[in-house]
Amino acid sequence: MNCQSVQNKVLALPDPRQVGEPLRDHLERCGSCLAWWKHAVRLERMLERLPAPPPPAGKKAAVLEEITAGGPLIATVAHEAPTRRPLISRPVIAYAGGIAAAVMVAFGLWLALKPGTKNPPTVQAPRHPLLEKVIQRDRELARAETPSRRLEILSSLADDLAGETRGLARAATPEELKELAGWYNKVVDDGLVKQAERLPPNSLTPDQKKALLNSLSRKLADTQMEVEKLSQEVPPASKPALQKIADSARDGQQKLAKLAGEGV
Amino acid sequence: MLRWSVTFFACLALAAWAGAQGPPLSVDVQLRLLRENRTLLNDLVNQGVALSAADDLVGRTEKCEETVRTLGAAIRRAAEAQNADRIAELGDHLNGVVNEALIPNLEEGSRSIDPSSPEAARLNAIRTRAAGNLGDLRDSLPATGTLGDTEQVKTLRSTLAGLEERIKEK
Numbered sequence: 001m002n003c004q005s006v007q008n009k010v011l012a013l014p015d016p017r018q019v020g021e022p023l024r025d026h027l028e029r030c031g032s033c034l035a036w037w038k039h040a041v042r043l044e045r046m047l048e049r050l051p052a053p054p055p056p057a058g059k060k061a062a063v064l065e066e067i068t069a070g071g072p073l074i075a076t077v078a079h080e081a082p083t084r085r086p087l088i089s090r091p092v093i094a095y096a097g098g099i100a101a102a103v104m105v106a107f108g109l110w111l112a113l114k115p116g117t118k119n120p121p122t123v124q125a126p127r128h129p130l131l132e133k134v135i136q137r138d139r140e141l142a143r144a145e146t147p148s149r150r151l152e153i154l155s156s157l158a159d160d161l162a163g164e165t166r167g168l169a170r171a172a173t174p175e176e177l178k179e180l181a182g183w184y185n186k187v188v189d190d191g192l193v194k195q196a197e198r199l200p201p202n203s204l205t206p207d208q209k210k211a212l213l214n215s216l217s218r219k220l221a222d223t224q225m226e227v228e229k230l231s232q233e234v235p236p237a238s239k240p241a242l243q244k245i246a247d248s249a250r251d252g253q254q255k256l257a258k259l260a261g262e263g264v
Numbered sequence: 265m266l267r268w269s270v271t272f273f274a275c276l277a278l279a280a281w282a283g284a285q286g287p288p289l290s291v292d293v294q295l296r297l298l299r300e301n302r303t304l305l306n307d308l309v310n311q312g313v314a315l316s317a318a319d320d321l322v323g324r325t326e327k328c329e330e331t332v333r334t335l336g337a338a339i340r341r342a343a344e345a346q347n348a349d350r351i352a353e354l355g356d357h358l359n360g361v362v363n364e365a366l367i368p369n370l371e372e373g374s375r376s377i378d379p380s381s382p383e384a385a386r387l388n389a390i391r392t393r394a395a396g397n398l399g400d401l402r403d404s405l406p407a408t409g410t411l412g413d414t415e416q417v418k419t420l421r422s423t424l425a426g427l428e429e430r431i432k433e434k
């Protein structure tokens with residue numbers, strides 16, 4: 001930075017008394033520029049002390065006339081668009097919601113607990129889950145259009161009966177268990193196995209037939225295992241019924257496995 | 265906001281479902297119900313096996329109509345025993361079998377079977393028999409008196425009248 005440029009920069013400053021770091025460095029090293037800067041500072045102070053001369057008479061009116069000669073300076077005054085504020089602020093909504101919820105809860109409690117207006121409670125008799133399941137299976141069988149679907153439903157019916165037997169094995173009489181075992185045997189022997197034997201050759205591909213029969217066979221094997229395990233824990237008089245279910249399951253499982261093997 | 269709404273309604277649905285399940289039945293109650301239903305269960309299991317052996321639509325519809333008759337007989341026995349709750353339970357099952365199996369099969373038969381074929385004649389006979397049996401069952405239920413004035417019997421009588429009309433229309 002040479003002296004000429006430094007002096008130009010000092011002149012360009014709004015206030016020469018306040019110089020930046022680069023200029024200050026030069027001024028400290030350069031005596032001529034320092035002297036020049038001091039002159040500039042002194043001149044600035046003198047200008048500040050000069051009194052402002054009074055304006056000429058009529059000058060203000062002339063200036064205003066000159067400004068407004070081209071029409072109004074501001075044609076329209078812009079109005080600030082009102083900010084859209086919600087009618088109800090979020091905290092108010094939250095409080096109102098809380099109060100509404102509390103009122104509803106209180107009303108519900110009042111309805112539930114108010115004395116003298118309760119109807120006598122109607123206790124509905126329990127419904128039989130096994131009956132519901134068996135009817136559901138019958139409904140499904142009536143609508144089943146394919147032999148494979150019928151096999152799946154029969155397998156579910158057998159599971160329902162085996163499950164009921166397991167659930168009641170410790171409490172039911174041997175005769176009741178025998179009856180349940182008879183139903184299970186009927187579904188497996190006369191339903192599942194017989195329908196599997198009658199599967200039309202073209203109703204499934206060999207792979208599909210094998211997969212279906214193996215799946216049904218595995219379910220029977222599971223039932224056999226579970227019922228045999230349970231038969232160790234029931235009174236001796238109940239064992240024959242459980243053994244009958246296990247035998248039916250084993251027999252059905254073997255027949256289905258054989259059919260699955262023949263299908264490929 | 266959406267997440268909270270979904271969570272809220274999921275919890276509500278779960279609570280409604282859990283409430284609808286009711287308490288699990290004790291072994292004693294299950295045994296009592298098994299004893300009460302053993303004859304009916306025996307018939308229904310046999311009919312299920314017979315249904316699985318019915319290869320064609322008309323055969324399945326015939327077996328299905330037998331199931332409706334079996335349930336009708338059980339409802340009559342419940343009426344003789346003045347057991348309104350059992351009438352309601354069995355009536356719901358009968359309604360389900362007619363609505364979800366018998367009527368759809370009759371409808372399908374009307375669409376798919378040649379009206380001049382022997383199968384169509386069998387189907388018509390099933391329809392006539394089913395409608396007649398449902399009407400007889402409704403008439404066998406008392407319209408007045410202790411049992412007839414119960415909500416369960418009134419509801420079933422009205423349901424049976426509706427089912428009979430629907431079957432006649434098919």
